[in-house]
């Protein structure tokens with residue numbers, strides 16, 4: 001019987017796409033720890049530690065900070081399902097695929113979504129958010145994506161958060177691709193609810209969604225007139241499990257929590273500032289190398305993420321062919337563009353464990369070779385040299 005279902009042997013890839021990123025061996029090792037019950041004293045101690053570790057990476061003192069079960073999207077849905085009631089006015093910044101998802105998610109919760117749009121690759125301007133806040137009767141929240149993984153845009157949040165509060169709204173942030181790569185200042189920036197994932201900047205496998213809720217957000221949850229429409233993501237019941245009471249709601253994914261625990265230890269051992277700096281340095285080298293190859297970045301200058309770069313595909317180049325060759329001959333995964341960027345950009349991720357000098361060098365060398373093979377004229381050796389100069393200048 002099992003002859004036709006052989007042992008799993010997935011390739012060991014260099015993951016330079018928009019996530020997942022490569023997983024640290026210490027995290028894989030932690031996942032081999034024995035599975036205990038979800039109310040076992042050992043697991044309860046891990047839960048407490050996880051809350052503390054997550055507060056450190058989110059830079060918050062929020063009591064309710066924990067990993068929700070499910071990938072980053074579950075974090076999004078948990079926040080929207082618990083903060084939004086029928087008819088609430090919700091302002092969503094849309095400058096890429098993930099902003100559009102937030103709007104869709106809000107609409108499914110019965111919100112009246114006011115969309116603040118910007119062109120793909122650009123950031124959402126505070127003025128546009130203020131206009132939307134002014135147009136609302138009683139805005140419940142502003143939701144915005146910090147790191148738009150579909151475009152590579154790095155959204156400044158402080159001014160928008162101040163505006164949201166001035167108009168009596170909560171500030172909700174998608175930090176799925178930012179946490180662990182660039183600063184996410186939950187308390188300093190006045191973010192009321194924030195969600196992330198395990199498989200991008202934190203370099204654990206996918207499966208949990210770190211979330212944090214301010215006291216103000218919890219007041220809104222507690223003041224609901226209607227029950228949360230999602231049973232699985234109901235914060236009241238889940239807070240009872242992650243809080244003092246330990247009331248069973250659903251079985252926590254034990255092994256994934258081990259993984260996140262170890263991944264956060266790795267992050268904090270490196271130090272957040274050192275980690276952010278590593279992302280900046282490797283991105284600068286990548287960008288210098290891409291420029292030497294004559295490739296252009298698609299995100300607005302001055303607002304480019306270090307951990308995710310969108311690169312315009314040169315005219316006449318079959319973008320899928322380049323990705324296929326990277327995978328087949330160099331073992332490297334990068335990603336295609338989404339929506340309006342489909343066929344037009346490549347998305348290159350340098351997240352967490354994947355964000356390393358040797359990966360930058362290998363990718364640049366591979367791209368040079370592949371583009372040359374496609375008849376594109378590039379100055380041989382220039383990309384790796386440009387990157388090396390960048391590293392040397394550090």
Ligand SMILES: *Cc1c(COP(=O)(O)O)cnc(C)c1O
Nearest residue numbers: 071072073098147149176177197
């Ligand atoms: C990846 C991503 C998500 C979705 O996260 P999943 O873990 O895939 O559910 C949401 N928002 C942004 C900005 C992302 O990059």
